[in-house]
Amino acid sequence: MKWQPLFAERTTQMRRSTVRELLKVTAQPGMISFAGGIPAPELFPVPEVAQAAANVLQRRGEQALQYGETEGVAELRDWIAARFSRAHFQVRPENVMIVTGSQQALDLIGKVFLNAGDRVLVENPTYLAMLSAWRPMMPAFVPLPSDTDGLCVDALSPLLRAGAKLIYLVPNFQNPQGITLSLPRRRQLLECINGRRLVPSDVAQTFLSAGSGDIPVPCSKLLATGKRATTSHKPQTIIIEDNPYGELRYSGDPLPHLLELDAANGAGGELETCVIHLGTFSKVLIPGLRVGWVIAPAEVIDKLVQAKQAADLHTSTLCQHVILELIRNGVLERQIPRLREAYGLRRDTMLSALAAHFPDGTTWTRPDGGMFLLVTLPPHIEIGFLLKRALARNVAFVPGDDFHLDGQGRNTLRLNFSNATPERIEEGVKRLGGVLVEMLRTG
Ligand SMILES: Cc1ncc(COP(=O)(O)O)c(C=O)c1O
Structure with missing residues (x-):
C-alpha cells in the first residue's frame, strides 16, 4: 500500500x-x-496522589469510572469558576470547560475558530505546540516582536486594522523566552483590541455603561463559519491567553490576567470578554493526569463542547475526580x-x-x-x-x-x-x- x-x-x-x-x-x-x-x-x-485516587475509588468509584459530561465534572468547574471570579465579574460554571490538558484547548480552538487564510498574530518566538495545533487549519501566522516587557503592543495597531482573527499569547513567563507582559502593556493590548481606553479601576463599570457601538463583540461572533462576522463593533480579534505558568512566580509582583482586566457580566449575567483564558494543572500539580481548562463566554464554550464531543467525548472522569480530591485535601x-x-x-x-x-x-x-x-x-x-x-x-x-x-x-x-x-x-x-x-x- x-x-x-x-x-x-x-x-x-x-x-x-x-x-x-x-x-x-x-x-x-x-x-x-x-x-x-x-x-x-x-x-x-x-503519596498524596495515591491517597487521593484511593479515596476517589472508595467513595465515588462508580461515578469516577463512568462516562462523564463533555463540559467536565461539575464540582471541578465550580471550583475554577469561583477561583477566577472577581469583585467586578463572575465566572459561572457554564463559562468553564475541562480539557485533556490545555494543549487540547488549543487544538479545539483551532478547529472552532480558524478558516484557511485567517490571520493569527503571535509573539515571535512562540509556543511550538500551538503552531503544530493550528498549522493544519492553514491560517496565516503574523509574527509580532517582543522585548523584556513582553509583546511590543505598538506594533499591533496597523496589523489589527488589516484584520486578525486571533492573537495568541502566553503573558506570564512565556514559552520559550520566559518573559512577562508588563501591566502597562496588558492594558495597552486590551485598549488596542477593544479600540478604546480602559480605566483600570472601573473596568466593569466601563463595560456595563458602554453605549451600543462601544460594546466589544463577544468572541462567539467570530466562530469559524466560513465568513467573517459582519459587524461594525470592535473588537474583531480574540485574545487567546494561554497561562500554564502564571502561578509559578519567583520574583516581582503578580499581575492580573488579561481576562480579569477585560471581563464583565452583561445584563443577563453572561460573561462578556474578548479573552479566552486557558489554564492547566500540569505545571502546578502533575501533567500525567492531563487536566486543563478553558474559560470563555458560554456561547464559545458551547461550540468548544461540540468540538470536544467529536475529539474525545470528555476528559478522563477518574483524572478529574483525583484532581478535585487533591484540591479538597489542600495538596494543590x-x-x-x-x-x-x-x-x-x-x-x-x-x-x-x-x-x-x-x-x-x-x-x-x-x-x-x-x-x-x-x-x-x-x-x-x-x-x-x-x-x-x-x-x-x-x-x-x-x-x-x-x-x-x-x-x-x-x-x-x-x-x-x-x-x-x-x-x-x-x-x-x-x-x-x-x-x-x-x-x-x-x-
Ligand atoms: C505555553 C504552553 N501552553 C500549553 C501547554 C500544554 O500544557 P498541558 O500539559 O496542559 O497540555 C504548554 C506545555 O508545555 C505550554 O508551555
Whole structure:
C-alpha cells in the first residue's frame, strides 16, 4: 500500500515536534536535560496522589469510572469558576470547560475558530505546540516582536486594522523566552483590541455603561463559519491567553490576567470578554493526569463542547475526580509554594551558572517565573553542531529556531530550569559553556 498519497492535504502541515523527539534522547540515563518543559518528578506529590485516587475509588468509584459530561465534572468547574471570579465579574460554571490538558484547548480552538487564510498574530518566538495545533487549519501566522516587557503592543495597531482573527499569547513567563507582559502593556493590548481606553479601576463599570457601538463583540461572533462576522463593533480579534505558568512566580509582583482586566457580566449575567483564558494543572500539580481548562463566554464554550464531543467525548472522569480530591485535601495549595521555592532556586542557579560559565557575547533572558529562559549566542554559532556536541557530553537543550516563525532565532537556545536539580543545572551549564568556549576558540 502506498500511504503517502492517501494522507489528507492538511497533514502536509504536520510534523513531529523537535522537543518531543529530543525527549526520547534526554530520557537516557546520565543525561542532564534542559530540553522539555518538564516539571521536577521528585517533587510530584506521589503519596498524596495515591491517597487521593484511593479515596476517589472508595467513595465515588462508580461515578469516577463512568462516562462523564463533555463540559467536565461539575464540582471541578465550580471550583475554577469561583477561583477566577472577581469583585467586578463572575465566572459561572457554564463559562468553564475541562480539557485533556490545555494543549487540547488549543487544538479545539483551532478547529472552532480558524478558516484557511485567517490571520493569527503571535509573539515571535512562540509556543511550538500551538503552531503544530493550528498549522493544519492553514491560517496565516503574523509574527509580532517582543522585548523584556513582553509583546511590543505598538506594533499591533496597523496589523489589527488589516484584520486578525486571533492573537495568541502566553503573558506570564512565556514559552520559550520566559518573559512577562508588563501591566502597562496588558492594558495597552486590551485598549488596542477593544479600540478604546480602559480605566483600570472601573473596568466593569466601563463595560456595563458602554453605549451600543462601544460594546466589544463577544468572541462567539467570530466562530469559524466560513465568513467573517459582519459587524461594525470592535473588537474583531480574540485574545487567546494561554497561562500554564502564571502561578509559578519567583520574583516581582503578580499581575492580573488579561481576562480579569477585560471581563464583565452583561445584563443577563453572561460573561462578556474578548479573552479566552486557558489554564492547566500540569505545571502546578502533575501533567500525567492531563487536566486543563478553558474559560470563555458560554456561547464559545458551547461550540468548544461540540468540538470536544467529536475529539474525545470528555476528559478522563477518574483524572478529574483525583484532581478535585487533591484540591479538597489542600495538596494543590501546598504544592504551589513548594514548587515556587524549588524552581526559584533552580532559576537562580541557572542564572548564576550562565554568568559563570558562558562566554562573552552570549546573552539570556531573566524570567520572573515559569520554567524557561532563552539564550542568544553570537550569530555565527551553528546551533545544530552545538547540540550534537552537547548531547555527546550528556547535556540537552532545544534549539530556538523552531519557536520562531520567520527563520530567525538560529543562534538561540531554550533552556529549561525546572527539571534538573540545582547541582545538575550547575554541572550541565558548565559543560555547555565549555563546549561553546571550545567552538568559539576553534571558529
Ligand atoms: C505555553 C504552553 N501552553 C500549553 C501547554 C500544554 O500544557 P498541558 O500539559 O496542559 O497540555 C504548554 C506545555 O508545555 C505550554 O508551555
